[in-house]
Amino acid sequence: xxxxxxxxxxxxxxxxxxxxxxxxxxxxxxxxxxxxxxxxxxxxxxxxxxxxxxxxxxxxxxxxxxxxxxxxxxxxxxxxxxxxxxxxxxxxxxxxxxxxxxxxxxxxxxxxxxxxxxxxxxxxxxxxxxxxxxxxxxxxxxxxxxxxxxxxxxxxxxxxxxxxxxxxxxxxxxxxxxxxxxxx
Numbered sequence: 001x002x003x004x005x006x007x008x009x010x011x012x013x014x015x016x017x018x019x020x021x022x023x024x025x026x027x028x029x030x031x032x033x034x035x036x037x038x039x040x041x042x043x044x045x046x047x048x049x050x051x052x053x054x055x056x057x058x059x060x061x062x063x064x065x066x067x068x069x070x071x072x073x074x075x076x077x078x079x080x081x082x083x084x085x086x087x088x089x090x091x092x093x094x095x096x097x098x099x100x101x102x103x104x105x106x107x108x109x110x111x112x113x114x115x116x117x118x119x120x121x122x123x124x125x126x127x128x129x130x131x132x133x134x135x136x137x138x139x140x141x142x143x144x145x146x147x148x149x150x151x152x153x154x155x156x157x158x159x160x161x162x163x164x165x166x167x168x169x170x171x172x173x174x175x176x177x178x179x180x181x182x183x184x
């Protein structure tokens with residue numbers, strides 16, 4: 001039975017995730033496809049894509065476009081532009097869900113201050129979020145609350161006082177202390 005469906009048929013894939021600033025410059029990018037083998041090819045793709053989507057009104061809802069035989073879902077807020085690229089045979093709704101998950105998790109983690117300055121100051125958190133969202137092109141999770149929770153747990157400072165931790169961080173700390181006490 002496993003020979004009937006390849007993993008490609010059952011698992012949608014993302015070719016890249018781009019977060020660009022208002023000038024089309026990189027803020028955070030991750031490529032999962034060999035379609036753009038060199039850095040110059042990637043930069044050219046990003047520049048062309050940004051130029052094509054610059055005039056759109058993708059501020060309230062995500063937009064979908066075909067670009068270089070790829071489906072691109074994108075959304076803008078403040079001075080950041082979020083892009084998810086998939087193959088031309090990928091499901092647009094799934095890719096849109098990936099974009100929305102990334103966007104919402106980023107908003108949660110940055111406390112609804114989504115702009116270039118805040119993104120650059122918290123670049124480690126954004127990359128952790130991207131890593132929890134997609135691994136080697138395979139979509140792992142799209143629920144923003146779960147993504148933000150996983151990133152917050154990985155990013156927490158266990159030595160910080162309990163009063164300075166978020167609820168999810170405090171619960172993770174309590175769980176860790178309980179596990180240690182039970183294993184003694």
